[in-house]
Amino acid sequence: MIHPALFYSFSALTLLGALGAVAARHPMRAVLSLTVSLFGLSGLFVGLGAHFVAVIQILLYAGAILILFLFVVMLVESPETERMNIRNIWVKLLGIGFGAVLLRILWRVIGAGGEPPIAPHAVEGTVEAVGRELLTTYALPFEAASILLLVGIVGAIVLAKRKVT
């Protein structure tokens, strides 16, 4: 299992990055902060033996999706001073409700007596192992995912292109 020092440092990186992303005033800073968070998450994945997922996380999220976010942030002019939506009474009630749920979960996690059993043999998520599973057992969802991506590409182009006059 992952070493405690590594676990706590990568967890702190992930959570602080995510908090920075949510709290940042300007979207550009938020996106860059989310990049830090995703790198921390990738470290956690490596510690859990999910090497392929960790690499895909960096390549796909930090490399592709966040670049897309950056492009849109630069295309769209955002208001510099966006205020958080915390004056609304419903937002306050929702926040209190979700906070209570979170505290309940964390209390259960910390107060649980015995750790749930972890499988003794670590399954390494190497490219070979994951690829073999993906193209044999999960071949149909894999193909369906490619159709979904195609639909996404076509939808984005149809939505965002300007009319040629």
Add this chain to the structure above:
Amino acid sequence: MEIGLNHLLGVSALLLIIGLMGVICRRNIIMILLGLEIMLAAGNLAFVAFARANGNLAGQIMVFFVMIVAAAEVTVGLAIAVVLARKIRSVNADEMRQLKW
């Protein structure tokens, strides 16, 4: 102290709540999509933790599919944000009150 499944699920729950805070409290559509990404990442962490605990690869395969769906969702969502910025000159979710223009 050994790190177990509970620790990972605790981090995942915290990450989910942070993302939810972003979705609820922000008004900019781009920031709302960013919060959704954080929530999906929290789900991914829980999947990988359970895959490690059960000793098989099913959870990691599921993370792969979650990432694909997230990529498609964010592509279409950001295209909609660009169109909104062009049409009503704003990405503030509170100003979107009309179904057609």
